[in-house]
Amino acid sequence: AQRVTQPEKLLSVFKGAPVELKCNYSYSGSPELFWYVQYSRQRLQLLLRHISRESIKGFTADLNKGETSFHLKKPFAQEEDSAMYYCALTGIGGYNKLIFGAGTRLAVHP
């Protein structure tokens, strides 16, 4: 079964603290993994994709095929990071559906 699991509905941290948003997946084949972010009153936007292996806004995510995980990390959280974060996957090649996790709301307090 194709599934994305984000175990935490809410992650609450203080400014400057490290952040790790967990994402595990189940997929038969080679998926492409993404992190999307939805700030308050803004559209859903791509934050990271595992293929590009880049850091955006200080966030990084590494695909661990052995643990089927794609956790999102940031060493020092900022208040502006407060948002809803969705982990998602799709099959590589072709136009495929995005399968989203339930989402984790990150709240960064001053």
Place this chain on the structure above:
Amino acid sequence: DTEVTQTPKHLVMGMTNKKSLKCEQHMGHRAMYWYKQKAKKPPELMFVYSYEKLSINESVPSRFSPECPNSSLLNLHLHALQPEDSALYLCASSGLAGGNEQFFGPGTRLTVL
């Protein structure tokens, strides 16, 4: 233009009304998508159009009827909706096969009375 636009932003309709949602992109993307998002839930795929042809229908009730008039436009025709259909309807587009990043529009917030 690197954005997906959607109109209207808000829509209120009765259960007997017929209305349409519109989505437009000028990024040359050949795949377009409709998603439904309920409050505090992730988006759920409804339809995928690839090269202007319907390629995926996620068993969506027939009261939702998609249409792709050309490669830049995607419509969602609504008829005889139910109150439980109230949600944020998101349109997205993506580029060439293998480039799976989807670009999302701001959504149309639909309320069915």
